[in-house]
Amino acid sequence: MRLHGKVALITGAGTGIGAATAHRFAAEGAQVFLTGRRPGPLEEVALEIEKATAVNAGASWPVVATFAADMAVTGQARAAVAACLERFGRLDVLVANAGGHGGEAVADTGDESWQEALHANLNTCFVTCREALPALIDARGGIVIVSSIAGLAAGPAVSGYVTTKHALIGLTRSIARDYGPSGVRANCLCPGWVITPMADDQMDFLVERDGITREEAYALVTKDVPLRRPATPEEIAAICLFLASDESAIMTGSVVVADGGATAVDLPTLPFT
Known part of the structure; x- marks a missing residue:
């Protein structure tokens, strides 16, 4: 039980990596607070966790709660953190996982599309971290920011996505530097496909x-x-667990790549394969 007694807030928790992380954290003893813009998927994940926890752990305390919110909006993010603290009494871990696409080349990206990329990928993470930091400082807790290998290299015609995923690495390092003295760790995870x-x-x-x-x-x-x-979502969730647990206690400001080796490949040598 690597997260026994801990409370984790997970953004983008209704599907994919966020949902898998919520399941893994609950299985490791955490109480999980699930956020996302759509209540339906959050409630489905919460019901699955409640059933699994009742069967596997016999827990009698509340293990999961949901809160539908756009975490890029200050008022909604603040309300989500407040609801988490009201329900569980503390906040130890933030997994800033929510994100989306920013899908054109620069010359084809209009103002609205650019703002959507910033909103989905960067603002959501920044605002959530800012609103959660006071509670995380109190708990001497940790943040896992989910970026992408698009934060390390560029894919074709996804300039908004690439730019904002790069920015998440800078945000991680800024938090690590500024709040490490307060006991808060922040690490960035960059999955591939x-x-x-x-x-x-x-x-x-x-x-x-x-x-x-x-x-x-x-x-x-x-x-x-x-x-x-x-990768499977469960494989990425396992790395989120490591970064959220005391097993990574000396790590902060780190960029952890989980891409099956994609970024280890020297592209000009592919013809020799």
Whole structure:
């Protein structure tokens, strides 16, 4: 029980990495507070956690709560943190996972699209961290910011996504430097391809373009990745658990890459493979 007695707030918790992280944290003894913009998926995840906890751990205390909010909006993020503190009495861990696309090249990106990318990927994380920091300082807690390998290198025609995911690494390091003396740790996780609803949507573009299955699309985008496969949400959740637990107590300001080896590949050498 690596998170026994801890309270974790997870953004983007209704699907994908966020949902898997909520399940893993609850299984490790945490009370989890789930946020996202859509109440339906949050409630589904919460019900699954309640059932699993009752069966596996026999817990008699509340283990999960949900709060539908746009965490990029100060008032809503502040209300979510307040609701978490009211329900569970403390906040030890923040997993800033929520994000979205920013999907054009620079010359094709209009003002509205640019602002949407900032809102979904950067503002959500910044505002959530800012509102959670007083409670995290009180608990001498930790933050896991989920960026992407798009924070390390650029994909085609996703300038808003790439820019904001790069910015999350800077935000992580700023928090680590400024709040480390108060006992707060902040680390950044950069996954590669992960089998999630968001990635499924991207695979479906290849499905329609190339007349292949979704599984074949995932194989295509990872054919030059050393491990030759995408990650599962559960594999990324396991790394979130490590960064949130005392096992990583000396780590802060770190950038942890979980991409099957994608960023280890020297692209100009691919013709020699």
